[in-house]
Amino acid sequence: MANSKVVYPDSFEAHNHWYPKALNATIHPMINFFLNLTQDRIITRYCHMHPTVNKEKLTEVLNHKAKYFLWAGADLLNVTSASGKRQMVVIENNSCPSGQKSMPLIDDNQEQGSYRLMVERTFKPSLKNLRNKIRGGLAVLYDKNPMEVSGYAEVIADVMNEPVHYVSFHTDEKDPSAKFIGGVLHVLSDEEWIPIRAAFRYVTQKPWNRIPVNCKTKILNPTIACLAGGRNKMVAAKAYDIFNAELQQYGLKINIPETIWDVSKNEIPIWVRKMGGHAVIKVPYSNAGQGVYTIVTESELDAFMEMDFDYDLFIVQSLIGNSNWSSTTSAGKLYHVGTIPNNKNQTFVADIRMMVSSTEKGIRPLCTYARKAEKPLVDNITIGTDSWSMLGTNLSIKKDDGTWDSDTNRLVLMDRRDFNKLGVGLDDLIEAYIQTVLSMVAIDKMAKTLVNKQGRFRMKLFKSLNDDQSLLDEILID
Numbered sequence: 001m002a003n004s005k006v007v008y009p010d011s012f013e014a015h016n017h018w019y020p021k022a023l024n025a026t027i028h029p030m031i032n033f034f035l036n037l038t039q040d041r042i043i044t045r046y047c048h049m050h051p052t053v054n055k056e057k058l059t060e061v062l063n064h065k066a067k068y069f070l071w072a073g074a075d076l077l078n079v080t081s082a083s084g085k086r087q088m089v090v091i092e093n094n095s096c097p098s099g100q101k102s103m104p105l106i107d108d109n110q111e112q113g114s115y116r117l118m119v120e121r122t123f124k125p126s127l128k129n130l131r132n133k134i135r136g137g138l139a140v141l142y143d144k145n146p147m148e149v150s151g152y153a154e155v156i157a158d159v160m161n162e163p164v165h166y167v168s169f170h171t172d173e174k175d176p177s178a179k180f181i182g183g184v185l186h187v188l189s190d191e192e193w194i195p196i197r198a199a200f201r202y203v204t205q206k207p208w209n210r211i212p213v214n215c216k217t218k219i220l221n222p223t224i225a226c227l228a229g230g231r232n233k234m235v236a237a238k239a240y241d242i243f244n245a246e247l248q249q250y251g252l253k254i255n256i257p258e259t260i261w262d263v264s265k266n267e268i269p270i271w272v273r274k275m276g277g278h279a280v281i282k283v284p285y286s287n288a289g290q291g292v293y294t295i296v297t298e299s300e301l302d303a304f305m306e307m308d309f310d311y312d313l314f315i316v317q318s319l320i321g322n323s324n325w326s327s328t329t330s331a332g333k334l335y336h337v338g339t340i341p342n343n344k345n346q347t348f349v350a351d352i353r354m355m356v357s358s359t360e361k362g363i364r365p366l367c368t369y370a371r372k373a374e375k376p377l378v379d380n381i382t383i384g385t386d387s388w389s390m391l392g393t394n395l396s397i398k399k400d401d402g403t404w405d406s407d408t409n410r411l412v413l414m415d416r417r418d419f420n421k422l423g424v425g426l427d428d429l430i431e432a433y434i435q436t437v438l439s440m441v442a443i444d445k446m447a448k449t450l451v452n453k454q455g456r457f458r459m460k461l462f463k464s465l466n467d468d469q470s471l472l473d474e475i476l477i478d
Helices: 030-033 039-049 055-062 113-126 146-160 224-230 233-250 267-274 298-305 389-392 426-449 459-465
Strands: 004-007 071-081 086-094 136-141 164-168 177-179 184-189 192-203 219-221 258-265 280-281 293-296 313-318 335-336 351-361 362-372 396-398 405-406
Touching: 004 146, 030 362, 030 426, 039 426, 055 233, 055 426, 086 293, 086 426, 113 219, 113 351, 136 146, 136 293, 136 362, 146 192, 146 362, 164 184, 192 405, 219 267, 219 313, 224 233, 224 313, 224 426, 233 258, 233 313, 233 426, 233 459, 258 267, 267 280, 267 298, 267 313, 267 351, 293 298, 293 389, 351 426, 362 426
Parallel strands: 136 164, 136 192, 192 219
Antiparallel strands: 004 164, 071 086, 071 335, 071 351, 177 184, 184 192, 258 313, 280 293, 280 313, 351 362, 396 405
16 A cells, blocks of 8 residues: 555545444433533533632633644543542643544534544634745645544545645655655655645654654644643643643642653652652653553562663653552542443443644534553552553554554443443533643643744753753754
8 A cells, every 4th residue: 555645525434434333333412412512611610610710710721722732632530539539630641632533423414523523623724824835735644543544634635625645654664755845745646746735643653753843834733742742741741830830829730640750760769669669650752552651569660670762761650540559649649430340340440532622712622532441450469460451541552563553442432332331420521621621731832932933943942841862863853
């Protein structure tokens, strides 16, 4: 199969862009109700449930006009404290989120579902008043998830009523069909390099090593959104910290695990011990469940310390586990609420993905789904316990040949059959949405800070935030 093809209008076929189990699923009434709530009703309800929240500030945040981070998908954990206080905790926010292929249709008569909502609400408006008047076509770049990405390409072709270049752009691709000339994206089509005025990007693995930060082609989301936190957990943690300082007086907060950043490998055991021997270690620039290590035993820590890594700095976060084994933090311990027990009385860890995008009517939810861990939570840790199988929820599987697969058996749809198993209510969904928006705005604000008045990347400032030479060497500036 060629790594570049042209997609024409009227080529969308629904069965190509949804998982089979999602294609004929019926959306759960509560999810449908949530997705149709107006912003005013959400704000009124949230402030009623959280009386210390400043209504005007919440309204301002939900109406934030994103400049760089226009499309986001947060992964959230439904957790509780020892006293029974429930909250949604942001694990990360992604700049190329998946989710459309797992989302039942909101309206059976709109067969393009929220693919079309995303393109009409966010992608198309972002092309208005382009400063760089590039005479060129439209493209979709990707390095994984072709089922979903090809759906976007076909919907963009329909909405924009023009052909779209659908191009793979992997990090180690031989003879790629995409390149940048003077900051303008060009794609190969019929042995001719075509200039591109705007591109939809689903390039997830180190996008900064082939998509320049200073780019003339309009790209959604641009590379700066990744470096500012959308694909960089190190800078994301700092963006959340900075924004939380601003939000504190308004009763709002991004809920995140206790996070220690800029940790060199030899310091990691010290921080793990400080958290009671339970922690999560993250390679800050990985995604899709790669580069995340849950530590609950000495043997898991020893195994981690024996590994070699491309980067010099790590993040150590408090681990959210069961009531008998979670990290000890200054704010106390948090535990997974988990799924409703099954017929064997087993509870599984599950996370919720909430996808949102910036629209002319504020940041709005697009779709949502959940994922559960492979094995149930146990009450007590024993020697030889594999904590990742109980705590890891990501469905992506990287195969030996570098391609990707998905474990759809652990996918939890927001349909009539699956949703009830999550034990989540309407207020939890609203909380997940607001936490997603808060984290998205924090990253967008960081991205703005990292770009000067001339629209150029502020490399010195970025280095002061993320002084990891291995990463800095990868960044393509122009």
